[in-house]
Amino acid sequence: MKNLNKGLLIIAITFFALSADAQMNPKVKLQDALKLIQQNYVDPVNDESLVDASIKAMLSSLDPHSSYLSREEADAMNQSMSGSFAGIGIQFAMVNDSTFVTGVNPDGPAARAGLRLGDRILAIDGKSIFGKSLKNQEIMKMIRGEKGKAVALEIARTQQPEIVKLDVMREQIADLSVNTSYMVDSKIGYISLSIFSQSTRREMDAALKQLKAQGMTKLILDLQGNGGGYVEAAIGVADEFLEKGQQVFYAVTNTGVHDNYMTGGFGQFMHGNLVVLIDESTASSAEIVTGALQDWDRAVVLGRRSFGKGLMQKGLELADGSIIRLTGARYYTPSGRSIQKPYEKGKTDYFQDFSRRMASGELIEEGHFKFPDSLRYMTMMNKRVVYGGGGIMPDKFIPIDTSLYSAWMAKTMNSGLTLKIAFEYAQKNRNSLLATYKEFPAFNAQFNVPESALDLLLIQAQSAGIAISAANPVVRKELRTQLKAEIAGQLYVGKGYELQVRNQASESFIQAVALLNDQKTYDSLLQNQDVKQKKTSKK
Known part of the structure; x- marks a missing residue:
């Protein structure tokens, strides 16, 4: 009898072990879990909310850029990207x-x-x-x-x-993607691009034609803060600057298929000196354009290492209008580099990269970040060294303006006080200001923010609990620029006047203008360093 009981016990243990190891259809498991929650949870549940949450959780386990959009979120995104x-x-x-x-x-x-x-x-x-x-x-x-x-x-x-x-x-x-375009001087044009949308190529084409008609022979393309958008728009923008048949990028899917994306040769500015401005927020489609122009030695890239997004998403629509934005491929620049930064430590860690870059000193001083030799590539024409694996590294480093990213500046701008005081000043003095400065160029060149307006901003900021040094000349200079920019926006009908004011105080913009006025340095930055060293040694 004891042996019988022992045998039954062994059979039972084996049965439970086999049951535990049995594979369950994941689809059935998900349906069963939803059913159990519906039947047993203490409060009534919303089925759609539960399903939405489960889809989001699934996608969050894949990569930082795969995501789920509800019907409402999908509609809002489509509207913002439609232009x-x-x-x-x-x-x-x-x-x-x-x-x-x-x-x-x-x-x-x-x-x-x-x-x-x-x-x-x-x-x-x-x-x-x-x-x-x-x-x-x-x-x-x-x-x-x-x-x-x-x-x-x-x-x-x-x-x-x-x-x-x-x-x-x-x-x-x-809803324009070109923030502003204007002539900096008689030869240098400037275009700031905020996003890559359905209307971007059309806007770029019009802006370039207009600038060329005004005598532009050199251009600053500002992609700072541009988080990307439609890949098709990136191809269109690259086409403005590259010759026909040049590769913009190629994509590799999970099956190993290579899709090549080439230029059509319909650009407005395929010749002429070009500087591209990037920063730590330049991402995705903006990096596609920057990488292509850098790889083809078509432009000098100024600024700081870009964000590092080299994953391509495709929108998969569900029956109710919601959308799964799923990473379907990795993209590579013409030289073969992927600029996707690592994301193995999870989404939270991935999007805290700015804080790490700032803390390490990378954004403040050149030389704090190095790519390994295994990520070394060569540009297509001049065989310059470029790197993959974590954003686009600029050809010339421009340090971040720490005052613009300081706690006091962020709190002051977010408080709305700058806009409020600029608006009140413009309202009170509108007629006299417009009589003195009939057009924006005169205002931009001659107007200085009065000390009374600046002092009022500082007093109200301190009253709002913002720790700010009223006597610090750096503080006063930065806030004076912000006030002047906001006042310009209140006085003149049009778009982009605020950015034109801020550009005058931007080190990236100042350096770009200086570079375009220095042909020798411009050429030097586009030249293979080994070739340049050999020429120097021969002398």
């Missing part, structure tokens, strides 16, 4: 619980209806917004809407006692 939306063509800001018009598209319906910079919006479609503590997003939803349908605005205007009522027809408004 247009139905609106009236204004920018606005909350100042002292009031909503003021801070920008007017000169070609938009708001401008045609008579809306002006500085107008205070009291009501939208009969609903008062004054003193309601509404968020910017809420006001934006009220202003935007169906194309071809008017929005009714009630406006308070300085030196005009009666309320102004305007019916503004909503139209398709271009």
